[in-house]
Every structure is written in structure tokens, then in C-alpha cells.
Amino acid sequence: MPFRSVIKYRVIFRVLSFLLIFESLFLSTGIFVAWYFDEAMMPFIYSVAVTLGLGIISWYIFGRTTKKGIGKREGYLIVGLSWILMSLFGALPYLFSGAIPSFTDAFFETISGFTTTGASILSDIEILPKSILYWRAMTHWIGGMGIIVLTVAILPFLGIGGMQLLVAEMPGITPDRLHPRITATAKRLWGIYVIFTIAEVLLLWAGEMNLFDSICHAFATMATGGFSTKNDSIAGFSAYSQYIIIIFMLLAGINFTLHYLALHRRFTKIWANEEFKAYISVIVVISLIITIGLIFFMNEGIEKAFRDALFTVVSIITTTGFVSTDYIIWPGYLWMLIFALMFLGGSAGSTGGGIKIVRHLLLIKNSWLELKRALHPNAIIPVKFNGKAISQNIIFNVLAFFIIYVLIFAMGTIALSVMGYDFETSIGATIASLGNIGPGIGGVGPVENYGFFAAGAKWLLSFLMLLGRLELFTILIILSPAFWKQ
Template identity: 50%
Template structure:
């Protein structure tokens, strides 16, 4: 293990987090908050420490698989630790376990919160809270790869360790160019949504913070009642569209612009399945809610909550826990799905379900044609056997962690519905769940040990299990 390589590049991530804190410093100055000295101190100390680590360790060694996994995991933990300092040192969140939970929820784009009165926080902290979403959405390590083109082949190891989905898709031959294109797409969509929300009636602050939560599929809001507080149908429809866009593979946007055609969306099997699941769920819930809420309002409520859950955003416009059982059942099942591979959405990913469905179909064919040789193809490309095996392994570990986590959470006093949804909501980076952790509730009542456990699930879910769990193997650290 090349520890010097890991330390050097984690230092750069810490510096990036420190520089990002300059934005809330500006917000604090504008609003004449008493926290300006605290913000400046934390931002300066974080940036300097990061640069010292980066510049003090000068190495030209390549990044291998082990360094890539270790670097990504420890970089996320470091970003979370330093990201928690503003919450803790301003006194807005007195307990460090709570501050760490909120920071991890932000960077991992989970959206689970321990705050009981969000609107009482100063604007600078609300902005930082949402900014952690935006940084974690496309990935702090993807940004790192985009900034350091000299990483060469090592950049691919880092990219693979963080990128969502079973296969890492390269848009350009050089992985640094791919990272730049992904971030550029992310920024353009962010600007577009911010402008539209402003036109729809939100001020610039709420437009930007809610765009951060939307594009990162995170869900942190500046309001206690989330997006429902605005009572603005136009705002809700804009967020619905951009949540769905954020849950789509970002590579499809680049291909559409390059070829000047949208055909690649309709030819993409994962996008078609993602769209079908979303529309199917909306239709079912729409029909269930129509009798009580009316045709048009039911359509809006169903669309918002379905897209929010399947993309793992976690925004809410209604307390869906109070909906009829069948409607909440559909939402509960969507917690197992997630967005597309290559999107900012969390969860299991639609691409994995697509592979499983196709693999199951091939197994059925083999019953009738036992001597035939079938190849599993998605989008005209064959999936290697090792990728298929890794998908099955992913599902096993995912379900195993849900079961184990649920048992542990019941030990903290949660009833089964709240326990299982708390684990699903954090492991899937969704945020709100059902029962005691529903959309109008929070995680504040949990003991510190439970908060650290759920923070671990957020990290594991964001880095797709293997990147973190492989570090727990003793053989990983041996020469």
C-alpha cells in the first residue's frame, strides 16, 4: 500500500472542502451573521491543512486498485469530518455525532437530518448544508480526477471506486476528460434549474439551495415542510423534471448533444426501464389518490413523491405515510430501486435490475435449450461473466446489510417498520423513510451509536458497498 500517495491526494480533497467553505463565508457576510469569524477560521484552517498534506508529500508513484479504494473511502470520511466542523463549532448542532451525521448525509446526498427546526439555522449553514449535497452529488473524487489530469491510468482506479453502477462508462479516451464533461453537464443543469426556479417565484437563495438538493438527488431543504412549504405547483413540476434528469445516466446527455439527437435516450434499455418503472408507479398512485385529492393535484402529488423516491432525492410535498396502504407500499418498493448508473441517484440502480431480468430470461431459455450458448447483452454489448457475478454479489451484500442493520436498529428501540426503512433510507441514500423517520420526522431521537451506524450505511451506499467493505479485509492491507 502506497500510503504517501493516499495522504497526498486526501490533502487535496480537504483543501477543496476548505475552499468550498468560502461560499458560506460570503453568505454569512451578506446576512450580517455573527459567525463570520468562525467561518473564516474553519475555512482557512481546513484549506491550509489540506494544502500542507498535498504539497509536503511529493510522490510520482502510480495509483493501483488498493490505493484507489483506500483513497476514495478515506477522502469521503475526511470531507465529512471537516464538513461537520461548521455545524459543530457554530453551536448550531452541539453534539459532534449529530454534526457528523448531518455532514455525512449531505456529502453522501442522503438527505436524512437530525434537525428539528431547519428554518432556525442561519442562512450560511443552510447554504453549506445544501452545498455539501452538490459537491457529493457528482462526486468529490470525480472532481478531483477532473482537476488532476496527470493522474493518468491511476485516475481510472479512483473513478471506478466512486462512480455509481456496475460498469464505469468512459465518454472520452482519457478519464480526466470524461470527469470534466460530467461535471460540466452537472453545472449546466444546475444553472438551468436555478434560473427556472427563480422565474417560478423562489428567491435566489432558495432557488440555488433547492437546485443543489435536486441535481445531487440529495433532498436537503431550507424549509421544515420541504418543498411542500412553497405551495407552488410550478416549482414542484420544475423539481420533478430535474430530479428525473438527475436520476438519468449523465453520459446520455453528452451523446445527445454530440449527435444532436435524442434517439440515444429511447434506444437505451436502462433509460426505458427507468422511465417505465417511474411512469407505472405514478399511474398506480395517481389512481389511488385521485378520489381524495382530485385529478390534477393527485397527478402532481404522485409524480413528485415517486420521482423523489426512485431517484433517492428525498424531497416531499406531502406526508405520504398517511396515504392509503397500497400507495405507501409502492413507494416502499421504490426504495429498493434507485436511479440509473452514471447518475447522481443512489440505491441499487436500474441497470442492475435490467441485467438480473435479462439473466433470468436466459436461464429460462436454457431449460428448453440446455445445449445452447446464450450471451447476455445490454444495448448490444455483451456483459462479461465477472460483471454479472459482481451484480449478484452486490444484491447479496445489500440485502444482508438491510437485514443486519434492521436487527441492530430494533435493538435501539425502533419498531420494525421504522427500523427497516431507516436502514433502507440511509443505505439507499434516500433520506426520509416511514414510521418514526418519515418525511415529516427526523433522526434526532436516535442515540449517537445509531447515528454513527446509519452514517456508515450512508457512506457504504454512496460508494456502492464494495469500495468500503474491501477495506475491512485483512488481506487488503497485506503486501
């Protein structure tokens, strides 16, 4: 069968053209920020003109679509291409302003923003125009709940369904649904997201942060991104601001369906959620261990030790990547705990990246049951999660995810080592990119940046960010030969 009959290109390009128009609206807000701070507006005017112009032309060309809508192939392609396309055009303000003149660096910074990784090539952030810093934070906020989840709320306007898109965007395990209609679900998620963002802006503004810094840090916090407007990240702000950010990082790392349940006061169901209990338990236990270590081995005061420990643990487990202290100078066993958290990740259905806690829980449960099955070969013992039996297909999916994740992590580390980077830096950069964390260990530690990497390494790390954000399978499916067959 001809290639064009397998994939409906008009549907794909129509959605992508809409995304460009959509992105241009967010880019246009940079014009007003530049005007307010008396900065050059032309970089954003040019960016809007190019993005909006190509979006409208593409929309006009591919405006007609079939009533069949989006199939699986179209859904996965739209998701993968959306992140790349948004990053390509999102890099324009950096290029037009000269803030980041290299295309490789500009793309790296942008895809790091949209994937909510927060890895930066910039060594002096504070010299940048505020409009550029604003756009940098905005890429986080747009990417936080997923470009596609955002778009699902508007897809009915396009005349095509959106269920396949959300499946492609969040292929992880999310057994709880907010609403049977995916559009209504997306609107509810975004409503919660916006409310939390506004609340954090106001609370940070009530402290020593000005309104601009409050907005940028709220964008980055709720997206679990990590871009700051300061070279010292959060370290230079007061204890009050740090505690506010801790609270909202915690909230951003929780499954957003639980926030919806909280609004309806269904607290019993929230506490019965196994992933939520594991999430809180890990944070409490690791934070206490590190607090004790900092008190006895670093001679820190109790409050400072507790704050540094809690902030760092929450920042890493939620994959936000904000920094309040240099954890690399801690005793080895303490920063190794932080490194271990990089393989954990936030909750499924949150804005966090990483492997996700639910997958770890299912892996542990399945491993324990395998021991029981070895003792009782004839027993039928299903894996249960939140009181419900989990199908073997889901268990196999989780096992496959772990295997692929470890393989990609190993290959990324080896590739960077072959390029000439030391082993510790290679490990740190790979897990920090694949897990969408930002800071790692070695040369990409909490007070370092990614600017020293060669172009090839930056493109590799950009690819790892994309893989991690789309939960591996979305991109790997597109790259598989079977995807392109009838």
C-alpha cells in the same frame, strides 16, 4: 514484505491534503454568504483556517510522490477516506456556529449531505443561519457527482493518474464512455452538472422562490440530495416550483452519458438505452397507479393527485428525498409502492443512489435465461444489454451485489431493532440510509427526522450511508483482510 511497501502512503496523504485545500475553497464561500446576510462569519473563518491549514501542512509534508502513481489499493483507500475526511471537516461550521453542538449529530448531518442522502437530525431548519443552510446544500452539490469525480479533473495537476479513482468511485456498470481520457470525461460531466444547476436556479427564481432558496434547492436537486431550507420541504412551494423540481430530479436520475449524447443530438441511441426506457416506464406506470388511487381513495383533484404522485415517485426513485406530501397517510398499497421504489434506485452514472435500475434489469434477464437454460441445457444463451452480450463476470458481480445488499439491509434492520427501535422504523431508516434516500417509513417518514436516534444508531446509519454511496464494494474491499496483504 513490510507493510509500507504494499501501500504508498505518500500518494494517499498527498491527495487527501489536496482535498482539504479543495474543501476549504468551498467553505470560504460560506464567509461571503454570512457577510451578505449580516450573520456571524467567524464559524466559517475558523473552519477555513483549520481545513486549509492542515491541508497545506500535509501537502508540504507529503508533497513528494513517486512516479508510479495510484495503484488499486491506493485508489480504494483514497476514495473511502475522502468521504470520511470531507465529512469530518465539513462538520466544522455546524460545530463552530453552535447550530449543531454535538459532534455525532454534526458528522451525521454532514455525511448525509456529502453522500446525498438527505437524512437530517434537525427538527427546525428555518431557525438556522442562512450561511449554515447554504453550506448544508453545498455538501450535497459537492457530493452529487462524487468527490473523486470532481477531483479527477484536477488530478493531472498533482502529477498522478486518475483512472483507478473513477473505477473505485463508480464500480457499477457504465458501458458507455464519453471520452477515452478520464480527465476530459470528468470535465464534461461537471460541465453538464453545472449547466443543469444554473438552469434550475434561474427557473426556480422565476417563480416564487427567492434567489437563496433557488440556489439551495437546485444544489440539492441536481445532487439528488433532498436537503431543503424549509421545514415543510417542497410542500410549501407552488405547483410551478414543484414541477420544475420534478423535471430536474428526473434529469439528475438519468445516466449523465445520455445527457452528453443529447447535447450531440444522438437521440436514437438514447431511446435505445434499456435502462433509460425502464426508468421512464417505471415512473409513468407507478405514478398513474398512485394518481388513480389518490383520486378515488383520498378525494384529491386530478391535477393535485397527479402532481403529488409524480413528485413522490420521482423523488424516491431518484433517491432525492424531497417531500411534497406525507405519503405515509396514503392507503397502504400506495405507500407500499413507494417503499418498493426505495429498493430500485436511479440510473447507473447518475447522481442517484440505491441499487440502480441496470442491476435489476440484468438480474431479471439472467433469471429468465436460467429458465430457458433449464429447458435447453446445451444452449449457449448470453445475457444481452443494449444489444451487447454481458460477460459472466459482470453477472456474478451483480448477483453478489444483490446478495450483499440484502444481507447488509437485514443486518442494519436487526441492529436497530436490537437497540430498541420498532421494526417499521428500523426497516425505514436502514433502507433510507443504505439507498441514500433520506425519508423512509415509520419514525423516519417523510415529515419526520433522525434526531431521536441514539449516538450508536446515528454512527451505524452514517456507515450505511457511506456504504451505499460507494456501492458497497469500495468499503467492503478495504475492510477485507485480503486487501492488506501483498
